[in-house]
Amino acid sequence: MERKALLIKVRGLVQGVGFRPFVYRIAHRHGIKGWVENNNEGVTIHAEGTPQMLDSFVQSLGNEAPTASSVSEIEARATDAEGLEEFSIRRSANLSDEITQVSPDIAVCEDCLRDMQEQAHRRDYLFTNCTHCGPRFTIIRSLPYDRHQTTMAPFVMCEQCRSEYANILDRRFHAQPVACLHCGPHYFLLHPKQEWDIQNFPHFAAEQIDGGKIVAVKGLGGYHLLCDAHNTAAVLELRRRKQREAKPMAVMMRDVDTARKYFVINDEEEKLLLSWQRPIVLVQNMTGLEEPVSNGLHTTGLVLPYMPFHHYLFKFLKTDAVVFTSANVSDEPVVMDEAAALDQLAGIADFIITYNREIHNRADDSVAMVAHKIPMLIRRSRGYAPGPVELSFDVEGILATGAELNNTFAIGKGRQAIMSQHIGDLKNAPTLGFFEQSLGRFQRLFRFRPQLIACDLHPDYLSTQFARESGLPLVEVQHHHAHMASCMAEHGLSGPVIGIIFDGTGLGTDGTIWGGECLLGDYAGFQRLSHLDPVPLPGGDAVTHQPWRTAFAYIWKYFGEERALAAAESFGWCEAPTAQNLVRMLGRNLNCPLSSGAGRLFDAVAALTGLCSTSGFHAEAPMRLEAAVSPDHAGHYDFCFQNSLVSLKPMFDGLLADLEDSLSNGVIAARFHNTVVRIIGAMALNAAQVSGIKKVVLSGGSFQNRILVGRSVDVLQRDGFEVYIQHKVPCNDGGIALGQLAVAAAQSRRP
Ligand code: ZN
Ligand code: ZN
Ligand code: FE
DSSP states (O other), X not given: OOOEEEEEEEEEEOSSSSHHHHHHHHHHHHTOEEEEEEETTEEEEXXXXXXXXXXXXXXXXXXXXXXXXXXXXXXXXXXXXOOXXXXXXXXXXXXXXXXXXOOOOBOOOHHHHHXXXXXXXXXXXXXXXXXXXXXXXXXXXXXXXXXGXXXXXXXXXXXXXHHHHHOTTSTTTTOTTOOOTTTSOOEEEEESXXXXXXXXXXXXXXXXXXXXXXXXXXXXXXXXXXXXXXXXXXXXXXXXXXXXXXXXXXXXXXXXXXXXXXXXXXXHHHXXXXXXXXXXXXXXXXXXXXXXXXXXXXXXXXXXXXXXXHHHHHHHOSSSOEEEEEOOSTTSOOOOSHXXXXXXXXXXXXXXXXXXXXXXXXXXXXEXXXXXXXXXXXXXXXXXXXXXXXXXXXXXXXXXXXXXXXBOOEEEETTEEEEOOOOBOTTSHHHHHHHHHXXXXXXXHTTOOOSEEEEESOTTOHHHHHHHHTOSOEEEEOHHHHHHHHHHHHHTOOSOEEEEEEEEEEXXXXXXXXXXXXXXXXXXXXXXXXXXXXEXXXXXXXXXXXXXXXXXXXXXXXXXXXXXXXXXXXXTOSOHHHHHXXXXXXXXXXXXXXXXXXXXXXXXXXXXXXXXXXXXXXXXXXHHHHHHOOTTOOOOOXXXXXXXXXXXXXXXXXXXXXXXXXXXXXXXXXXXXXHHHHHHHHHHHHHHHHHOOOEEEEEXXXXXXXXXXXXXXXXXXXXXXXXXXXXXXXXXXXXHHHHHHHHHHHHHHOO
């Protein structure tokens, strides 16, 4: 048979995930000769063989790729056969051309779990990993991804590990973090300082957790705090020691079967839970877990074991549910080194268990949820970052600094956006430090030099100030335009589209706060077609912690001073002098910025129903409101859509009447959600009439709501719209950087 040759280019996330050894193995199996190499386009393969052999080789390439890889494109074209006699892994001739990608961290794989079960074996070990699993991003200092460039550098491989590492047919061939009991990192007790003779750390941790203690354990990208989720006293004590934290806490369980005893878990959620990314997945509570864990919400963040330590822990634990929460103090970045652990965690945890390998890049657990059968990321971090988001256009040289809350930034490399791990709230000084440090590391790691910088329009955002101080050409992107562009970019839409952006806060082009918007546009620009009727927010930012202030303002706006004062008294929101003062502020327009934000509307309704009048954590009010919805109730309130403005007076009329009639919160919350869905439907129909466009993107933080997403998608599809929601990057401000990148690219291309 005649020998043919193909030059195959594989794009996507294909570097640092064992792709070349995989290609080598399938080449052997199919009798293919040639070579494979990494370069800055991905992986390139020269393959020689009979047409049949080549066919099946290319098929295997697509079908059997390593779990953590993500092949976005396989391009094969005929080339000249060179009569090669073997298949080899080539080092790229040009070193700057070598590896340009960094794999996210990968949950320990099934094969390694099996290896770990061999008792008294060198792989019965807490850092077992292979080419298909283990730490990546969190241990990488520099590229190319080689052991000496990682925090594994101080550990000298034993002979057995080295031979596995060097054997191309071994599962641990070039697995940079490869290690065993004899040569790798080990756990030790950091606190308390007394001498404890601990042989088996997971066993020790399990005993302490079962005994009601709080244990801090160093994870992949930062420390976690663990305690028995069935022990109310322990959970409350943990909340107290974490400065009375009110946020719902995640739990870790052994497996899906155990979790089903406590939660409703559908197929999509199960898939996410078991995925190699192992995010925390928000699942619906059934029964049996202590109420302080989720703090009265209807969902709980659930995560399955993803490090060897977690798997060992569940071998010894008596309890089947462990609180698993990031070890940080009041919204500061999660603790990742030993000094900070001693400083910040010794007062929270009874024991701090750590290990002697450094975490170089911090990475919080990612958080995901399933809405309308579609997985959505709420926080894109461990397991996802810094995996690229493939784009349909070039973004080379652009840096996007993101928003202020839930910050992530993004850098543009060719047609890929590389988004940072979750950074957090930049108003926190340590978080801003983390932002700057990470940005510096991304620039070195990805050999990135920004030529153009994109940021939010809001001059007060620290991410904006950082951008302005850079001295680079600047593109300021309106917040909700960025949300819209983010959703478009991940779906490869070029526009124009209708963008319905329901969000908390973002500065509009008219100087007021936006966030209940129907936009029409593309990357280059947009028009504001319609929006929610703005309400003055007495005290500005103060309203985010005090949803009752927004409720007060709505009543003042629609029903006047007297009703507002009466409401403040009857709901017990504040003392009479405070209410009088608010009325004065509103009347004279003192520190009362106007906001059309949907998040504020949710706040107001949560306060009126008494579900949440003061908020202990970000987005508590809308979460409690969603949790209250009677799912089968189909009623709704009226609203008035006129001259591109959605007046909510009829809605508040109905809602206040319902309250007077003592209707249940379940019914009121359902009617409210259904009203918002109808408003979204009306906005889209109006936009379609104006433009003839039938593509709708939904984005903004308010869409982290399963009821809102599910019902909005249904209604819009019924009306003949093509609907797009975000699933690769968060629809909240954690996805803003991607949109900024896309807008900056489009605007810089314009003549
Ligand atoms: Zn493995
Ligand atoms: Zn070893
Ligand atoms: Fe936003």
